[in-house]
Amino acid sequence: MSASELKVELGRRYRFAASHRLHRADLSDAENMQLYGKCNNPYGHGHNYVLEVSWAGDIDPQTGMIANLADLDAFVDHEVLQVFDQVSLNEDVSEFANIVPTTENVCMDIFRRLQSFPGAKLKRVRVEETSNNSFEYTGDGTIDEPEPVEVLPGGATL
Numbered sequence: 001m002s003a004s005e006l007k008v009e010l011g012r013r014y015r016f017a018a019s020h021r022l023h024r025a026d027l028s029d030a031e032n033m034q035l036y037g038k039c040n041n042p043y044g045h046g047h048n049y050v051l052e053v054s055w056a057g058d059i060d061p062q063t064g065m066i067a068n069l070a071d072l073d074a075f076v077d078h079e080v081l082q083v084f085d086q087v088s089l090n091e092d093v094s095e096f097a098n099i100v101p102t103t104e105n106v107c108m109d110i111f112r113r114l115q116s117f118p119g120a121k122l123k124r125v126r127v128e129e130t131s132n133n134s135f136e137y138t139g140d141g142t143i144d145e146p147e148p149v150e151v152l153p154g155g156a157t158l
Contacts, residue, residue: 007056007057007058008059009054009056010054010056010057010072010120011052011054012053013051013053014080014081015048015049016081017046017047017048017085017086018047018049018084018085018087018088019044019045019046019047019087020044020088020090020106021040021045022036022040022101022102023040023090023100047129047130049128049129051080051110052125052126052128053076053124053126054122054123054124055067055122055123056121057119066119067117067119072117075117079114080110083113084106084110103127103129103135107125107126107136108137111124111125111138122139123138124138124139125137
């Protein structure tokens, strides 16, 4: 089997710091506190997120790579890090104006932003919020624009 016939998966890790508040305007303060607990703090709270991204593709026989890391890093910097680093997700990222910026929703939004990288197929996005919490999204193969999911009290979804 030649190098051009090999499928390889490339993983890359990035970091960003951001704050958020888990809060729904259509719920009372008591309902928000019951649903989100301490994450509903009116002043928000921050995390040092770890973003892991995986792409897959064929090895280019001329370069020996599936993607140029400098190109990949520049793409992630432009599409994600410049948008998410050192901001309030609720206030500074327009996608979260009406969607609760849970890390699940952040993970899906980052996947959407990174899908268009040329030359390699985005396989998965994993966002680590804390040493105990991480979330992974694979796009389920056919979704062009992931639809964020809001959870209502009692576990129902919108």
